[in-house]
Amino acid sequence: MTSTLTHIDTPSASSARGIRVQRGIAIGFALLALLMVLGAVLVPGFVSPRNMRSILLLAAFLGLASLGQTLCALVGALDLSIPYLIGGANILYPTLLVAGLPAWLAVVVVVALGAAVGFGNGLLSFKLQGQALIMSLGVGFAVVGAVQLYTSLGSEFSGTVFAPVPTWLRNFAAFNGKTFGYAMPPVVILWLVITGCTIWALYNTWFGRSIYAIGGSRVAAARLGISEFRVWTVIHALSGGMSALTGVLLLGFSGGGYVGVGDPYLFTTVAAVVIGGTSLLGGAGGYGASVLGVLVLTVLTSLLVGLGLSFAAQQAIVGLLIIPMVAIYARSPHIRNQI
Numbered sequence: 001m002t003s004t005l006t007h008i009d010t011p012s013a014s015s016a017r018g019i020r021v022q023r024g025i026a027i028g029f030a031l032l033a034l035l036m037v038l039g040a041v042l043v044p045g046f047v048s049p050r051n052m053r054s055i056l057l058l059a060a061f062l063g064l065a066s067l068g069q070t071l072c073a074l075v076g077a078l079d080l081s082i083p084y085l086i087g088g089a090n091i092l093y094p095t096l097l098v099a100g101l102p103a104w105l106a107v108v109v110v111v112a113l114g115a116a117v118g119f120g121n122g123l124l125s126f127k128l129q130g131q132a133l134i135m136s137l138g139v140g141f142a143v144v145g146a147v148q149l150y151t152s153l154g155s156e157f158s159g160t161v162f163a164p165v166p167t168w169l170r171n172f173a174a175f176n177g178k179t180f181g182y183a184m185p186p187v188v189i190l191w192l193v194i195t196g197c198t199i200w201a202l203y204n205t206w207f208g209r210s211i212y213a214i215g216g217s218r219v220a221a222a223r224l225g226i227s228e229f230r231v232w233t234v235i236h237a238l239s240g241g242m243s244a245l246t247g248v249l250l251l252g253f254s255g256g257g258y259v260g261v262g263d264p265y266l267f268t269t270v271a272a273v274v275i276g277g278t279s280l281l282g283g284a285g286g287y288g289a290s291v292l293g294v295l296v297l298t299v300l301t302s303l304l305v306g307l308g309l310s311f312a313a314q315q316a317i318v319g320l321l322i323i324p325m326v327a328i329y330a331r332s333p334h335i336r337n338q339i
Contacts, residue, residue, distance in 0.1 A: 014083070025276065025285075025292065027294060028087030028275055028277055028292045029277070031296050035296065035299045035303055038294055039299065039303045042307060043303060046303070051302065052300070053183065053185075053188075054175060054190045055059055055295075055298050055302050056185075057185050057187065057188060058298050059294050059295055060187045061253070062293045062294045063195065064245065065242065065246045065290055066268075066269045067194065067198060068082065068118070068235070068242045068243060069239065069270060069273055069290070070285070070287045070290040071238060071239065073273050074211050074215045074235075074238055074278065074286070075282075076179075076281055076282030077282075078280070079118075080133055080137040080266065081118075081121055081140030081261055082140070082265055083140065083269075084141060084144040084262060085144075085243035085244055085248040086146035086246050086250065086261065086262030087247065087258070087259040087262035088143050088241050088259070088262075089111075089113075089247025089259060090143045090250055090257050091147060091151050091257040092110055092147050093107070093257065094162075094165070095151045095257075097163050103161050106311055110244050110245075111241050111248070113122045114241045114242075115237045115238070115244070116237075117143050119233055119236060120139065121135070121208035121240065122232050122234075126233065126279075132177050149258070151257075161258075162256060162257075169251065171252075172190075173185060173249045173253045174252055174255075176251075183272055187253075193288065199286065199287055199288050202286055203286075210228055211231060211235065213226055214226060214283075215284070216282070216284075243262075246265075247262060250262075267299060271297060271318060271322055273285075273293060274292025275292075275296050276292045276294070290292050297318065300317070301318075
């Protein structure tokens with residue numbers, strides 16, 4: 001490691017960080033309740049089953065993409081390659097289908113490639129932690145550029161891929177998708193299952209506890225025999241794999257491959273983590289908190305769209321929402337000074 005760690009994370013510092021995170025989660029729940037009430041009052045049909053299904057569908061995509069971002073935040077990192085891996089997967093998958101690869105195998109290949117890129121991203125960012133943000137951004141640029149070069153070979157449509165979307169994928173991720181005959185897209189059920197498994201794993205497995213240990217005190221974690229390198233790279237591999245899976249699922253939602261489909265996820269994944277109450281300094285929070293942030297963001301966006309606000313106005317309001325949430329724990333010492 002290149003940085004010098006000089007301080008020990010005291011119980012009082014850990015308690016203060018935990019209190020700030022709990023306060024952030026409480027504020028997140030209050031925001032969600034307030035937005036639901038405002039939506040019900042101001043927008044006709046806001047709480048209708050149809051709109052609730054739409055909110056859950058959009059939340060599922062953001063929630064899946066935010067899983068890796070949450071894990072990275074828990075160790076004091078951020079992964080800015082997520083939107084580019086989403087866009088790359090969104091055009092690579094239909095290209096593989098056109099090349100004759102079976103649909104299920106193409107999913108496996110794309111997700112495995114995403115995990116491999118994430119592992120490489122983690123390897124590089126671990127070695128250069130002072131520039132981890134720029135490193136992940138550079139990896140994202142390089143990957144999405146390489147995918148565009150590959151998919152545009154022999155085609156005049158760079159960044160866009162036209163191919164028949166498998167029927168099962170359209171049902172899995174489209175608004176009118178059904179689960180065992182019920183009007184609920186299967187991707188929402190998948191997200192709920194992954195959410196439950198992730199939350200359980202974070203609190204009940206050695207790997208989950210290792211993540212919190214490293215985020216709280218790297219020196220203490222090392223003395224417990226926890227490999228920071230292993231945890232760091234596995235987390236980034238999971239982030240890459242989930243990003244690629246999100247890109248594939250978005251193909252079923254949109255019906256066509258487009259490299260820019262991941263662009264909105266550049267900062268919304270970070271916003272979901274922050275609004276939910278997970279500390280960007282590491283060691284406190286969790287995926288359950290990020291799920292809360294995802295729901296707040298998605299409900300807020302639906303409300304703003306229902307009110308007829310422009311995309312620019314939506315961005316401004318989301319930005320104003322993030323600022324106070326960050327301020328809740330902004331005075332906590334940085335991860336490198338906690339140990």
